[in-house]
Amino acid sequence: MDVEDQQLRPRAVHTAFTGNVAADLPRVTGGAPARPARRTAGTVLAGLGRTMRPRQWVKNLLVFAAPLASGTVVRPDVLAATLLAFALFCVAASGLYLLNDVRDVDADRRHPRKRTRPVASGAVPVRVALVAGGVLLAASLGTAAVLARPALTAVLATYVCISLAYSLALKDQPVIDLACVASGFVLRGVAGGAAAGVALSQWFILVAAFGALFMVAGKRYAELLALGEQAETRRSLREYSASYLRFVWSLSAAVTCTTYGLWAFEMRSDSGIPWTTISVAPFVLALLRYAVDVDRGSTGAPEEVVLRDRGLLLLGAVWAVTVALGVWTG
Template identity: 60%
Template sequence: MVTEGAVGSAATPQRGVARALVRAARPRQWVKNLLVVAAPLAAGELGDGDVLAATVLALVGFCLASSAVYLVNDTADREADRAHPTKRFRPIASGVLPVPVAVGVAVVLGLVAVGLGLVADPNLALLLAAYLAIQVAYAFWLKHEPVLDISIVAAGFLMRAVAGGLAADLLLSQWFLLVAGFGSLFIVAGKRYSELHTLGSEAGTRRSLVRYTDTYLRFVWSTAAGATLISYSLWAFEQPTGDGVPWHTISIAPFLMGLLRYAVDVDAGTAAEPEDIVYRDRVLQLLGAVWLVTVCLGVLTT
């Protein structure tokens, strides 16, 4: 006969593993996947029911795929993470989440993500499969190679931005692709710059950081920021004005201020976790809201 106490003690480790699994999947970082909405929004098609449904499938697919990647990445890095002052508390590194469970769930999440992509559009499924393959290669090898590491992470952001367009079968503007590409590089180079400042003498826990310098990473993120602004401005100038008010052109102002506001954190070396900046910086949130309103007005009035 199984007593209530025995059932409770047996269930506790299972609940602990489940909580650890949720932590390792990092749902807090799903905010990055909102980039999936960018292409349908820029094209002014997000209000269409079919486009919205396809975009939602792409968004959920990337949320699941990114969580699968986090599980694989933490599994590959578990030994190095144990030597890190904060990463040693991660579920896999600390031993709370068993490696077989993490790998098994990662495989399931990856398959479901590709399946959702297939429901939306075969091209989206191919993109998700390519994203997973590249990120697995990154976890086990490419993350240790300078330049390749920031290029792969930036490509991940770019894939998110392209995903919405593929899912809804929308034509992607060349300027949109440039904004997404250089913007991604700006964020990733800023992240590495901040990590270099944060880790200091502990930079050896990420081998690629040892090969970077402050001046090199500053050159990369500042160049990428300038290219992002120019590309966005050229995209905005090309958009039609329906009611005579150039809302897309006006949106350049909040876009620029948001870029500069984020650059403050990059320059201070506090942009190692971009999602934390998005969650805590109220001014950046306000600028983002103003930018979104101006872009939506531009779409609705044309």
């Protein structure tokens, strides 16, 4: 007996005693989930917190990439601007997650894992999630307009517009959905440069773009394997095959490694140890290590893979140290 059956059966027994079959029938036969036994202000707030997905905020650390690569992050003004960019993206992303869960509520209720999400399960009312999402988006854009550089405000607004378009329609379009999700990572990297007033290398943008595409293709591959015949819960998955997604992540991984090498050689110092060139080794090894999880189909939640894989974390630390040495000694 699954979770939904456990929720529905008590109401079915109840109708046998009350005779109010017409009122309770929709909850027994499908559609909306049974109302939670207790919905208090505390449980709704906790559900909103879960729907905002704070664990996903780790993605927003990408705003620090450009200031770190340029060596300007230690300047107080640059650090403050980058922290503001990080906070704005966290608030905006949380608002988008709330609105996305409202948009996908019916599909999530048919999904074996997503049906336990607070909005899909009924722990958070749809109207509450909708209002909260709108408030968070307005707060992030309004704060950016007042406190941030115009360039950062423009990048954040672009991120919000693309994300909303993705949630409303583009997520059902094959290939376009991959590009939309990958653009979110790229815009985070661009936002760091915009916040700090740092010019971005063309190689930096390409590494971010194709590295993101690599991760997104791996995520879709994991979803395809996990759902199997139930892949219709996401329309775009109907158009993908395992071999096609393997092709996408292989191609994107190759371009990522190539463009990173070009960036590393561009940043190489003519004197001393070429640390940025050396950083190519841990970077490629980390990519290959992550590809092991991609091939297993266990990258449905990339941030969880990164945080729990100690070998990947070690390679990432070595890469970060070599890049830092290249920046500070170059």
